[in-house]
Amino acid sequence: xxxxxxxxxxxxxxxxxxxxxxxxxxxxxxxxxxxxxxxxxxxxxxxxxxxxxxxxxxxxxxxxxxxxxxxxxxxxxxxxxxxxxxxxxxxxxxxxxxxxxxxxxxxxxxxxxxxxxxxxxxxxxxxxxxxxxxxxxxxxxxxxxxxxxxxxxxxxxxxxxxxxxxxxxxxxxxxxxxxxxxxxxxxxxxxxxxxxxxxxxxxxxxxxxxxxxxxxxxxxxxxxxxxxxxxxxxxxxxxxxxxxxxxxxxxxxxxxxxxxxxxxxxxxxxxxxxxxxxxxxxxxxxxxxxxxxxxxxxxxxxxxxxxxxxxxxxxxxxxxx
Numbered sequence: 001x002x003x004x005x006x007x008x009x010x011x012x013x014x015x016x017x018x019x020x021x022x023x024x025x026x027x028x029x030x031x032x033x034x035x036x037x038x039x040x041x042x043x044x045x046x047x048x049x050x051x052x053x054x055x056x057x058x059x060x061x062x063x064x065x066x067x068x069x070x071x072x073x074x075x076x077x078x079x080x081x082x083x084x085x086x087x088x089x090x091x092x093x094x095x096x097x098x099x100x101x102x103x104x105x106x107x108x109x110x111x112x113x114x115x116x117x118x119x120x121x122x123x124x125x126x127x128x129x130x131x132x133x134x135x136x137x138x139x140x141x142x143x144x145x146x147x148x149x150x151x152x153x154x155x156x157x158x159x160x161x162x163x164x165x166x167x168x169x170x171x172x173x174x175x176x177x178x179x180x181x182x183x184x185x186x187x188x189x190x191x192x193x194x195x196x197x198x199x200x201x202x203x204x205x206x207x208x209x210x211x212x213x214x215x216x217x218x219x220x221x222x223x224x225x226x227x228x229x230x231x232x233x234x235x236x237x238x239x240x241x242x243x244x245x246x247x248x249x250x251x252x253x254x255x256x257x258x259x260x261x262x263x264x265x266x267x268x269x270x271x272x273x274x275x276x277x278x279x280x281x282x283x284x285x286x287x288x289x290x291x292x293x294x295x296x297x298x299x300x301x302x303x304x305x306x307x308x309x310x311x312x313x314x315x316x317x318x319x320x321x
Contacts (some may be wrong), residue, residue, distance in 0.1 A: 017056035022102050022115070022233070023213035025145035030152030030198070030207070032191075034159035036071035036078040037134040038099075039111035039227060046108070048236060051228040054112065054134045057081040059163050061190055063226075070222065072159040079163040083224045084134060085150055085194025088201040088247040092127045093223055095244065099135035099146040106138050112227040113236075117145060117210040123203025124308065132221045146209065149198050150191035151184060153177035164188050176206075193246065200249070220244040 030234060039045065040054040047053070053067045056078040070076025086096030102110045109289060110133045117129045131145060140146055146155075153175045160166040171187075173176035181204075184195035198204060219238035222228050229236040 006132045010083075012252065020250045022105065022110075022113075024103065024115075024143055024146060024210050024211070025120075026172070026210050027141065028117070028210055029140075029144065029146045029175075030117075030149045031146050031155045031258070032080075032148055032150045032160070032171075032177070032194075033073065033157045034080050034163045035073035035157050036069075036076070036135050036159075037080060037084075039134050040067060040078075042067050044107060045111040046230040046232075047112075048228040049232045051222075053227045055081055055224070055226040061163075073157040079159050079275040080148070081224075082150075082194075083191035084148055085191065086129070086147065086197050086202075086298050088191065088197065089244055090247050091249070093199075094127070094129045094201055095218060096129060096131050097134045097148045097221070097225065098170045099137045099138055099140060099148070100131075100133040101136060101140040101142060101144055103142040109232070110136070112217075112222075113230045114221065114227065115145065115212045115217050116215045119205070120209040120211060122205030124201075124205040124208050127201075130215065130218055130221070132217055132225055132227070134225055143212070145212070149196065149202075150187060150194040153176040166268070214245035217283075218244070 036056045037054045040056045042053055044053065052065075054064050056067075056069065056071075058077060059072070060081060061079075061082050062096050066078075069112055071076040072079045084097045086094055087092045098115075099166070100110050100113075100115070112133060114130055114132045117131060119127050119129070129147075131147065134148070135146075137156070151171050153173055154160065154171070154177075154277060155175060158166075158168060160171065161168050172183065178184070178195070181196060181199035184199070185190055187195050214234060215226065216234060216236055217238050218240045219242040221238060222238045223242040228238060231237075243244060
């Protein structure tokens with residue numbers, strides 16, 4: 001069937017919106033229900049060649065490969081893996097996972113997509129986080145990112161009692177979770193770091209606002225989730241190293257592994273350390289974008305007047321002492 005030209009022109013804005021890179025303003029909440037992720041089922045999205053749905057784990061926190069296995073929140077035996085906890089990459093950048101809804105999209109358009117969040121309120125204001133969508137929820141509003149944080153509250157479902165032996169009323173309030181860092185001390189060892197993250201790097205912020213934009217996923221996120229989208233509105237090829245260590249206050253962030261999207265240089269001049277040397281364009285300040293698979297701007301790093309270690313991580317210029 002051939003549609004009339006007038007109808008096709010009327011539908012054009014819809015097609016442009018559907019295929020556009022997602023961006024806008026949004027809200028955040030937090031949760032950790034231990035349930036199998038919604039994006040862990042087959043058929044939820046178009047996957048890149050060789051990729052899989054989001055990884056799930058058994059009650060011993062060991063990855064499984066049966067993507068049809070029933071969730072522990074529905075009397076099954078599969079759960080959320082502990083390595084889908086957030087972690088700090090630098091003092092201003094973290095990686096993690098979230099349940100998401102994006103205005104104008106569907107689960108197939110946001111499952112396993114990554115979004116760069118810039119926090120606009122709370123103690124975390126001005127910091128950024130890149131999250132990969134592993135889940136969704138019927139209780140989420142438009143442009144909402146429900147960040148997966150151990151101790152963030154069960155929400156509607158509770159798979160943690162079956163997976164970790166948590167009391168049904170344990171780990172704080174149903175919505176919001178625990179209220180102090182010391183409560184993390186009683187968590188399973190595999191979940192403690194993610195729980196502490198909320199009170200350390202995140203500053204115990206309570207549902208801060210964000211601006212967001214869709215970005216290619218860092219390989220450090222997809223290596224844990226196992227999920228990579230096929231190219232759609234953007235080039236979905238993961239960027240950067242597949243393993244990025246946790247940054248802690250007073251210690252430089254380190255990364256393991258290498259890829260064309262990452263590099264590390266160490267300055268030896270105790271005075272002024274030059275930037276990227278062979279880069280071109282206007283010097284990029286610290287935490288400014290200087291690379292990436294689709295980046296066409298400056299690649300010259302700005303000089304910094306102190307001993308430092310320079311990193312280009314996921315196209316962002318990071319300086320650590």
